Amino acid sequence: MGIVINQSIKNTIITYIGFTIGAVNTLYMYVQFLGDTYYGLVGYILSSANILMPLMAFGVHNTLVKYFNEYKSDVEKARFLNFILFLPLLLVIPLSLVAYFGYHQIASILSKENPIVYNYVWQIPIIGLAMGYFEIFYAWVKVHLQSVFGNFIKEVLLRILVSSSLFAVYFNWLTPVQFIYTLMGIYLLAMILMKWYAFKLRFPSFSLALPVNTRAIITYSLFIILTGGIANLFLEIDKFMLNNYVKIENIAYYSVAIFIATVIAVPSRAMHQITYPITAKLMSEEKWEDLNVLYKKTSITLQIIGGLIFIGILCNINELYRLLPKEYAEGIFVVFTIGLSKYFDLILGNNNAIIFNSKYYKTVLFLGVLLILVTVSLNMIFIPIYGLKGTAFATLLSITLYSLSKLLFVVLKMKLFPFSVNTLKSFGILLFTFLLFYFWDFNFHPLLNILIKSGLITLFYLGITYYFSLSSDINKMIKKIFKILF
Numbered sequence: 076m077g078i079v080i081n082q083s084i085k086n087t088i089i090t091y092i093g094f095t096i097g098a099v100n101t102l103y104m105y106v107q108f109l110g111d112t113y114y115g116l117v118g119y120i121l122s123s124a125n126i127l128m129p130l131m132a133f134g135v136h137n138t139l140v141k142y143f144n145e146y147k148s149d150v151e152k153a154r155f156l157n158f159i160l161f162l163p164l165l166l167v168i169p170l171s172l173v174a175y176f177g178y179h180q181i182a183s184i185l186s187k188e189n190p191i192v193y194n195y196v197w198q199i200p201i202i203g204l205a206m207g208y209f210e211i212f213y214a215w216v217k218v219h220l221q222s223v224f225g226n227f228i229k230e231v232l233l234r235i236l237v238s239s240s241l242f243a244v245y246f247n248w249l250t251p252v253q254f255i256y257t258l259m260g261i262y263l264l265a266m267i268l269m270k271w272y273a274f275k276l277r278f279p280s281f282s283l284a285l286p287v288n289t290r291a292i293i294t295y296s297l298f299i300i301l302t303g304g305i306a307n308l309f310l311e312i313d314k315f316m317l318n319n320y321v322k323i324e325n326i327a328y329y330s331v332a333i334f335i336a337t338v339i340a341v342p343s344r345a346m347h348q349i350t351y352p353i354t355a356k357l358m359s360e361e362k363w364e365d366l367n368v369l370y371k372k373t374s375i376t377l378q379i380i381g382g383l384i385f386i387g388i389l390c391n392i393n394e395l396y397r398l399l400p401k402e403y404a405e406g407i408f409v410v411f412t413i414g415l416s417k418y419f420d421l422i423l424g425n426n427n428a429i430i431f432n433s434k435y436y437k438t439v440l441f442l443g444v445l446l447i448l449v450t451v452s453l454n455m456i457f458i459p460i461y462g463l464k465g466t467a468f469a470t471l472l473s474i475t476l477y478s479l480s481k482l483l484f485v486v487l488k489m490k491l492f493p494f495s496v497n498t499l500k501s502f503g504i505l506l507f508t509f510l511l512f513y514f515w516d517f518n519f520h521p522l523l524n525i526l527i528k529s530g531l532i533t534l535f536y537l538g539i540t541y542y543f544s545l546s547s548d549i550n551k552m553i554k555k556i557f558k559i560l561f
Contacts, residue, residue, distance in 0.1 A: 089230055093231040093234050094338055097334065099238065101330065102331060109251055109254065112327075117258065118326040119189075119314060119318050119326050123311070130203070131167060131207030133296050136207075137299045138296045139211065140217065141295060142291075182196040187319070188323075192318065218352050236261045241254070312454065313333075313469070317466060339385050339418055339421060347428070350425045351428045354432055358429070370425060372424075372548060375546045382418065386532055389414065390515075392407055405463050408463075413471065420474060426485055429491065435484065456469075497546070501540070512535075515528060
């Protein structure tokens with residue numbers, strides 16, 4: 076776990092810096108500078124692009140990680156990389172032709188409830204393509220255990236560029252319409268920078284020869300398109316479907332709530348950058364005991380860190396929404412429900428990495444397709460009745476069912492189990508901390524209230540966690556921080 080902890084700490088720091096910048100963008104700059112309508116439009120475009128991303132990448136960002144360690148010579152690796160780079164074109168080219176010749180029909184359907192969407196539908200596949208190839212180049216550096224720079228581009232640089240563009244809107248250097256176009260350029264720039272770093276780390280030797288297991292690569296990639304698409308649909312289908320039922324301003328309100336809830340998943344995203352290739356390596360070498368140890372360590376570590384963030388959000392949510400326009404208050408319920416689903420998914424550790432690198436990855440696909448149908452159906456039922464609360468509840472049910480099914484699959488099929496007695500202890504500490512601090516109120520400015528309450532929660536929660544030694548990695552981290560400070 077040494078390299079995992081080392082790069083996970085760096086990635087966590089980078090990711091939280093990015094989330095801090097993103098918080099300013101999401102909670103203030105988008106709201107105050109861009110306005111609800113264009114903010115809702117941005118949320119819809121990016122969500123739709125994220126849904127398309129697995130198609131545009133052809134799933135090869137996961138394929139690269141899975142098969143890279145199977146190649147021993149530089150020649151084999153070069154052939155593999157060449158194939159990976161060009162394989163997405165099998166879908167990109169026909170999809171582009173469909174989008175070009177059928178634009179009016181597609182855009183008319185998507186803009187039925189919100190006509191402003193019509194003129195921007197063409198940006199969705201372009202941003203999706205940029206996102207897809209970014210992930211491909213990012214995967215290439217991750218298999219060399221160099222994930223920090225890519226994480227910096229994705230989490231920090233991209234948000235800094237967005238902040239700069241929003242400031243340009245504030246000073247009337249850009250109009251909201253021009254900002255939408257600039258946003259597309261930012262994602263293209265991020266892709267180009269990631270390509271530069273990937274090729275700098277290992278420049279491909281282009282060849283027309285195909286890798287020896289071409290059929291297996293294509294088969295796996297096709298399944299990853301679907302499984303990755305399912306995962307992205309779970310994250311983004313709510314905002315995509317909201318556009319068809321409610322005014323686009325509601326997507327802005329929902330986006331703020333989703334951003335707040337998504338903070339809980341940051342530790343998982345940071346750790347995943349390095350645990351994914353390590354999981355693939357352990358499975359290819361059939362080191363099942365080491366994998367089970369890694370599974371348990373990632374689970375309890377993420378549960379503790381994610382639990383602290385979850386409690387911090389829940390105990391400060393009312394103060395946080397006092398800083399926003401009153402129209403956004405409906406999102407409080409969304410934060411609670413989506414946050415709960417994120418927390419449950421978090422404690423599964425590197426569950427996804429285990430499934431995607433196992434021989435059972437095809438079976439999980441059918442379960443995912445079934446749950447997507449359930450998600451869409453629940454949204455169609457609940458959104459017209461309850462609006463934002465309806466889609467939040469539908470998402471909670473769907474993600475919880477999906478996470479539970481993946482857990483049971485790994486436990487029953489692969490005999491790996493992420494939980495221990497410390498899992499129950501950690502949950503008890505989380506519940507006790509919530510009951511102790513949720514009802515505390517201070518008569519100060521909301522920001523000061525949040526800072527004071529968060530500090531007390533952190534000291535109390537981590538203090539008890541450290542005392543009971545629930546995670547050796549967390550305890551080592553706390554000891555290092557104490558040595559630095561004292």
